[in-house]
Amino acid sequence: MDYDRETFFEEFAETRFERYTAETPITAEHLWERVRRAKQLGYAIQIGEWDPALGAIAVPVVGPFESLAVAVSGDPERVADRAAELSRALAFTAGHLRREFRNLRIQQGAEYNVPRWLSRLSFAERHQKG
Numbered sequence: 001m002d003y004d005r006e007t008f009f010e011e012f013a014e015t016r017f018e019r020y021t022a023e024t025p026i027t028a029e030h031l032w033e034r035v036r037r038a039k040q041l042g043y044a045i046q047i048g049e050w051d052p053a054l055g056a057i058a059v060p061v062v063g064p065f066e067s068l069a070v071a072v073s074g075d076p077e078r079v080a081d082r083a084a085e086l087s088r089a090l091a092f093t094a095g096h097l098r099r100e101f102r103n104l105r106i107q108q109g110a111e112y113n114v115p116r117w118l119s120r121l122s123f124a125e126r127h128q129k130g
Contacts, residue, residue, distance in 0.1 A: 055079030
């Protein structure tokens with residue numbers, strides 16, 4: 001959800017997407033619409049896009065680990081029917097995790113000890129964006 005339209009199309013305009021189900025986005029424009037909608041809603045939802053028997057909702061957890069999300073998955077029909085309820089619960093959980101991560105960072109200082117592989121990954125991600 002971090003992409004703006006221009007950056008998204010710079011990266012994905014020439015990408016060929018594989019169709020897994022009838023619901024799989026197969027063009028960059030179609031995928032951008034999913035990203036745009038996720039930005040608007042504050043969560044991403046997929047119903048049968050990768051597996052016809054799977055629906056999922058995910059909410060980003062913005063904090064010290066930039067690529068974290070909380071998600072639920074299950075029967076596509078049940079996920080779709082309960083999307084509003086599930087997204088609220090996930091947003092609450094994501095907010096709780098953000099606060100906990102912030103408190104952890106404050107308690108342990110800005111340079112707290114994280115596993116070496118994670119700190120290296122985080123370092124690589126920060127330098128890749130800049």
